[in-house]
Amino acid sequence: RKEVEQDPGPFNVPEGATVAFNCTYSNSASQSFFWYRQDCRKEPKLLMSVYSSGNEDGRFTAQLNRASQYISLLIRDSKLSDSATYLCVVKDPSGSARQLTFGSGTQLTVLP
């Protein structure tokens, strides 16, 4: 089983649509969670951290369900500029490096 699993996508949605991405993680001890955005052939960039109480940043809402080990990202009123790959990321709670563990990503294309 992969440590971080995401919807494979791709998602093709019209402008203005609401789209949701899901992610599950295997390590119940994980404590830090993030969504990264990666544009084609570019580096990943932090979109938002995910907090236990859920958090919102403009059109983006992230939620965490620790009991189900499930993370979600909701994008409302999609824009063409939201087209990218969205990566679910968990920070390894153990070890000295505390490295980031990435899902395979979900590709989103917002259509005009």
Added chain:
Amino acid sequence: ETGVTQSPTHLIKTRGQQVTLRCSSQSGHNTVSWYQQALGQGPQFIFQYYREEENGRGNFPPRFSGLQFPNYSSELNVNALELDDSALYLCASSLADNEQFFGPGTRLTVL
């Protein structure tokens, strides 16, 4: 711009060769992490350097090695290149365990 730079941007090598990739961390950062991203996959952690010492390693063979210099820049070395080593290699700098900022990556093709 994150202030993290990597060189070269692209590289083509043949099987069995060796390669060195370079990363300059953001000013004030003392930690560099290296990741390998194969096509269609998320980045996979290779190793991390903190204050010039290896601080953790992912599931990569010993032919993947690295260094961190006193100015906190870093190198990734890969010996005996294999076709499967073709990927985007990303470095990320951070101040200790804080947010990691990624460089633009080096795209390595092994023929």
